[in-house]
Amino acid sequence: MTIFLAPISHWQLGPLYYDASQRQLADTKQQLYLEPRQHQLLMCFLQTPGQVVSRDTLIMQVWQGRIVSDSAINRAVSLLRKAFSRLDNTHNYIETLPKLGYRLQLPVEMAAGETSVSTRPMIKLYRAPVLLVLVCLMLLFMAMLRPKSLEHSEDVMLLHIPSVPVTSFNGAEFHISIDRAGTKLLYHRTTDNSHTQLWLHNTITKQHQAVSDPLEDIRYGRLSPDGNQIAYVRYDDQQCQLILLHLPDDVSPLQDCPLDSVPQLIWQGDSRALYYRQRTNKTQPYHIFRLSLNSGISRQLTLTAVNYTGEGDIALALSETTQQLAVLRYNTAHSRTLLLLDSESGAVQQQHQINLAVSQLYWHGERLLLIAGSNLYQFTPQQFSLQLIYRAALPINSVALTADQLYYSSNERRASIWRKYSDSSSGAVIESSRIDSLPRIAPNGSTLVFLSNRGGHYQIWQQQQEQQPAVLAELPGEPAFARFSWHPDSSRLLLVKDGAAYTISVPDGVVKKILPAHSQIAVADWDEEGAGLVYSTVRDGDWQLWHYDLNQKTEKWLLATDGYSGRIWQGQLYYTRYHQDGLWRMSIAGGESELLLPNLDKINWLNWQLTEGRVYYYQPGNGIYRYDIQTSQQEKLMAQTGHFAHHYSVYNDQIYYVKLEPAQGDIFRVALSNTNKLKQNQEKITRAP
Template sequence: MTDTTTASSQTHRLFGQLTFDMANRRLCCNETCLYLEPRQYQLLICLLASNGQPVTRDQLIAQAWQGRIVSDGAINRAVSMLRKTMAKLDPNGQYIETLPKLGYRLQPAVQEIATPPGGGKPILTIKPKLKLKLRFATAVALCAILTILVLIWLIPSQPALPVSVVGMAAPHTSFDGAEVDISVDIGGSSLLYHRQASNGNSQVWLNTLANNLHVALTPASENSAFASLSPNGQQAVYARYNQQQCELVLLDITTLALKHLTACTLASTLKIQWHPDGNRIYYRQRTDNTKPYKIFQLNVRTGATRQLTLPANSYSGLGDLALAVSAEGVLAVGRYLAPNSSLLLFLNAETGELVQQQQLDIAIRELAWHNAQLLLSDNKRLYYYHQQQLLDAYQSADPIQSLAVSANAIFFSSVEQRSDIWRQDASGQLTPVINSSRLDIMPRIANDGRQLAFLTTREGEHQLWLKDASGTERLLAELPGTPSFARLSWSADDSQILLAKDDALYAVSLPEGKVSLLLSAEKQVAVVNWANNDQGVIYSSNRSGDWQLWLYDLLSGTEQQLTQQGGYSGQLWQGQLYFTRYHQDGLWRKSLTDNDEQLVLAQFDKINWLNWQLDDGVVHYYQPNEGIYRYHLASHQQELLLAEMPGFVRHFSIWQQDIYFVKQPPIQGDIYRLSLRQN
């Protein structure tokens, strides 16, 4: 099968009631258009090019996945998503036929449509013998066209962009594993990135773009991460890890000589950006995983460091996550507000003084300047920020991990997000339980052990699914609010699941999956657990200025504050509150009638807020770099139940002797290139 992407880039295709705008990746029906994700786009290209003939799975893999190994489930889901897109535009149409043991076929006949000069709406190419029949219809249509033109003139047009993306992203790397944390020099001659060595360490690699030569700059024996290439391509700054210590070092690309710059914290997932003058770097860092990220400036010549951003005292989010510095000395910062809300800040890059800010309804993951044009990424989508508006630039098939821009191209690294749910039984045998080839997370086993609730992205966004005793998996409920992660908790009688999301509290009833609001977002709900035999809910909230625990009575609708000195995740047992704190390690205990608090278990990491369990005087919890432990409150005995393994994710649920946990296979991902055009 030939690739028709380039050959047909100036044409449209008509099939059934749908029109395919190949140049702009749009599928339209009448006046309604939808943008296709890259994978859907490539699938449709394959089906259109087949001219009504069957398209095999091997052909789809070669075209839409560039020959990469993918499961049948991944192909089925991709075709299903394309079908759903078509059904949104034409609910009555049947467009893609499944041919058992053969593949797929596009059912309607396909007509090619010429695109008029200037990029206007497609006009069907008409043979001469049909023109006479259409003269009257054309005259009538002219009046309608003139009316539309007047309306278009009256409606404000979208602001013109100085640059725009041309065509589809082309794969730039295809190594086994993932190439991440990319950066490029201003001239676009060299690309820096990380790859994982066979021993598990991260290495810095340099790609010379002229000859596509890839060279490792750091040895496999050294664990290095978060590198950033200088504007002139002659130096790089990265974080080097050695014996539980982190330092930022300056690397000379030519001589490989190293210079110590400053210490960095182990709790930080760093991001480093160079100032275009090549003398300073900017990086995000936090003191520990309960504190927000802040932006720092460092002079690479003198080593002088200063903090530039400081969120307000009332701020309790993740902090300043994305940053980019322009040649004009403007520091753009993306600050986390909520799962799908960010504050875009523009600061003086020298002083940190705030120049402008705007709240955006996206989660800003990456920022990059192209001259004076700002690019933003939100998971899989790229935007231009232009005249205080977000304009679509591109949508990736997989989440965008990092972003770099040269004079005429955008480079981005994209990673496939996948995790599976496993079970370890009493004998220690490991068995995969949920495996959809997407993200399967947050396992929650019911109290009778017969049902497993979990979150999955198998249909695109996070959804709440259920697996019953027969092994049947089904969608239980769509998550309310904006698409994002949620926290789950079973009721004692297994009839409901608590769901905390977007600062609000919901209950999902079984078996029908009805979602009911219990507490609105103004309560700022974070972690929830059932209490008092399902007649109450214990939840944490920071609405008082710090994280405290509250008891909400479902029958009376009244609330009681349970902690005064901090509380983040709490459970009741024998009339006592056992709880964790947000800023401090340890498991604590107190009665509900006084404020006398006792430390029960000191070696209890604060990261346990999400998954620790308390069942009949037995606590199950996770200890970083060790695994899952069981602790008996009466005897103080402690035992390791599941040793941490490669790919282990801190989501787990325990029923009797069975441990359900999340494990992530080695990440796969590549670097892609998008061409830019000056408008």
């Protein structure tokens, strides 16, 4: 069964509104966020209001054809009913028809514009044709004045096509690639010892075969277009090497690679060269390189501006049709620059801004497919058009394409928060079906706050004593990275997000901005008394540390160069640098800096603590340590575990830390011929009188 879904993401359902882009269900006073499964279920009902939806249809549309039990379907419907009743308990939204299925009972209307919690009524466009014409003319005029950038088109119908599972193993299959003939599909699987192993799937015989040693730690593999070679990265004893495997078992090293770099490999169409991204270390942006397999010579193709502070070139794809190299360059958490380059010289031929958090891109003929979360977009360079063409149930990890088939890996991780006690015992304190991370325990031990996406997007949650976790506050601005820390008196949090600083009172969750976004704050913490904050910024061209007095509303410079995160204790500034490992100390009154801990890794800007003369920090690959400033003694508090993410907080030698649970996900297949056919039918429908 094929269903056309309109990309208009705002719906009015009786007295409730649903914003499908945010998975937000709301009335005029409050809102809640649906889990992905309930979102898919509701979208299926919204497309067929008043009609009976069978269980078979739900399995195809919501579970993508997987075999699921009746109890799983019943539970999903029950959770959606509970969501409706929390906002409106006067109506029965979903009717159960025994042996037939379910039916949405209330009238459904597609609504235009943004849905928000507001008392203003929504404007029905079909009731206001004059207003619609005026709005369209105004938008057209504004578009003519606006710089060229690509937003995804809102007048394109979203195609939901049943996908066929290719794998269904326990765990996750990810980072897929396929040969030109479409007979060999390469993918990665995590082994029992937490290493990554390469597997090949024969699309003709449907057989799966491991092609790498499960004891080796192998990542970022890519199958060559001719299907005879695999390029991958091997990690061994703190060494990183780019390896070439001539199938079935002829292995030859190509070159070393930086341990701080996360490569992404693609092949040249003739299988004689590799393109890849690489950075020197975490403080440097990614650039694109080309490695000739014949000569062994590697050549850099892209450069970033001297004052560039983003991640650099985060994804790449090579067209066999036009020989263009497409590169995604990170701008902000919500925008990318799409560069089309000459694949030999690296010369920029086209440049476009895309206002989406795109993570991957792939050529298919003369068009590009872009991945942003669970969404798949199509970009046509000749027409400068961006269209949403597919939405998966889970975030898409990677895509592999043939002439008529699209394969994608879709998976999701779960993270929980654990506590390690002083007697070395440990146990989970925060668990959910989603990602709970960045724990911060109050200085008095009364409240634990953390980030969680269990509400459909990231929010700040709190757990007081042994009570149930609850939402503390919404993150201001657009979805993006956030960092927060406790005030010394445990009354409020300092939040840094999008370059701005905020305070959040606890437990009522009132958010107040104290420094604007143009401050360009990277890392900030309270000073020793809690009367101000120490923050780093790169707004003047190099990393500097500043102090902001909350009472006087004044700023004071602390460190002119290379200061990335700082704490104050007993009149001394303790700080880390952006470009160099180590912890330094300097008098606030001025003077020379002193190196205290040369082995404190740069990544500790996220977590290191200074509490009553003790520094707590993370040593990659080893665990969490404590350093006593007065005695200069170091002590390991917790050894690193297999699934430890370096998010932690320490209170009285109790360590709250994040444990990543094994990812779950599979590979799916979609027939591109069906996609093209549906698109042709859609165009006919659009042109029909």
